[in-house]
Amino acid sequence: MKRRLVLLALLLCTALAMAAPVKVTLWYAQTGVYAKSLLEIVDNFNKQNQDKIFVEAVYTGNYQDTMQKLLAAMVAGDIPTLAQIEQSRIGQFVDAEAFQDLNAYIKTDQAFAATLNDFWPRFINANTFNGKLLGLPLNCSTPLLYINRDLFRKAGLDPDKPPKTWTELYAAAKKISALGPDIFGYRFGIDDWLIESKTWQFGGEIISDDGRKMLIYSPETVAGWKYFQKGVKEKAFIFGVTGGNELDISGRIGMVVRSTGSIQYLKDNAKFDLGATVMPMEKRKIVAIGGANIYMFASRPKPEKAAAWEFLKFLTNTENSRKWAMSTGYMASRISAFESKEMQAVLKADPRFGLTYEQLKESAVRRPWFGPYPEVHAMMTSAWEQVMTNTDADVDAILKKLQTEAQKVLDTYYK
Incomplete structure (x- = not known):
């Protein structure tokens, strides 16, 4: 039984x-x-x-x-x-x-x-x-440039003709920031994929195709990073690590680059006439996926x-x-x-x-993905923050140091 x-x-x-x-x-x-x-x-x-x-x-x-x-x-x-x-x-x-x-x-x-x-x-x-x-x-997603069309009109700019290059964006940002001490033409932060995109767009590189050699220190990258540092120093741009969402819907920001996935959030929360266009370029037409x-x-x-x-x-x-x-x-x-x-x-x-x-078809590329890259991009965002929070910082020296220290990370990983 x-x-x-x-x-x-x-x-x-x-x-x-x-x-x-x-x-x-x-x-x-x-x-x-x-x-x-x-x-x-x-x-x-x-x-x-x-x-x-x-x-x-x-x-x-x-x-x-x-x-x-x-x-x-x-x-x-x-x-x-x-x-x-x-x-x-x-x-x-x-x-x-x-x-x-x-x-x-x-x-x-x-x-x-x-x-x-x-x-x-x-x-x-x-x-x-x-x-x-x-x-x-x-x-x-890919990054887009969002614009406050109301601020464009107040600054005498045509919101139907948004900037296509970073040079054009700087000129527009200067006019918008002149509207008042608490108004800024462009806001940005430490988003790593946007730092990559901006570095590429100014003609710079970040890392070799096999992931074993850092390439971030170059005249092109130095010039690109100095561009954004200058914008902050002249108060045409505002840089911040936190509070981006609040600023972007405050009506005080003329332009910001954010993800495609931000469209609905900005539509739902912004109280101004919201415009959008592809991300500005400079020497190269390229954006990170x-x-x-x-x-x-x-x-x-x-x-x-x-x-x-x-x-x-x-x-x-x-x-x-x-x-x-x-x-x-x-x-x-x-x-x-x-x-x-x-x-x-x-x-x-x-x-x-x-x-x-449009960007996906024409200019979107894979981000660096290599084994040691998370540590490298943490170093990169730290260097970026150092440059943008101290507008007298030596961009050339900071990027040179980043190149050296990040290369050590690669060498250690692949040894």
Whole structure:
């Protein structure tokens, strides 16, 4: 009798195990409307895959917090199935071959393979390393120049002819700042992807293509950084580490460069006539792709990864790409979503939402992503802050020191 009960218990456990859905764990790094939109997609997927797959979405803090938790989880052998990771923070995972090559699934999934060209090519290129497709685009963006059209008019400027270069922006900022002591032509902070974009636009470089040599110290970079320092010194620009949101909607700022994903926030909160245009350029027409992609970890069990692949396909299909873009302001990862009637109606009603796609086609590039780069860009933002908070600081000396100290970080990592 006892033996029969044991057998029945084993059979019941086996049956329950067979019936249990495959669990996929997703770590994500955003809050607000972005989290709400992602969780709606997760919920819809779970409803459509009851008894088969269950995706558990776990908020793990901001981009930096999430990266640190992932590195710790990788060491502990308790990595999630999927994670949303900001684009410049993936280097150590790439070096450790921690990400699953998605080509392994695409080769056997003819239906998905047939739609691969529907993703914006620059997004696929940004996720391809040594021929391996390691991620798919999630919340991608480019930086735009937002303008206070009311201040433009008060300063005698035409808001329909916003600056196209940094030289033109400086001239406009001077006129706007002349309106009053508490009004500034341009606001900026220490956003690393914008420092990268500005450095490139003035003709400078940051790091070599193989990630082993710092290139940030150059006459072009020195000139570019001096440009922004001069703007702060002359009070045409205002620099700050905190309080950017409040300033941007205060009506006291003539221009600011922010993410594509800021359009809806500024529309909802600014009490002035809000304009937008592509980011100003100078010597080069180039901007960094911002935001994050979603990656699968190779060490997870095969059934779990197969289930995760089904979710990735769902998350990035045309319908969800369109819904995501329309609800968050981030870019649609698929061309078909961008070309849909719904999105085209939005773009026709508000052309500001279409500006980022112009940049994506013409000038958007992958950010530096190498293993030691998070430490390097922390040093870079610190040097930038030093230059902008002390307008008498020696830009040449600071950049030369940054070059030397950052090179030591690279040499230590790759030795």
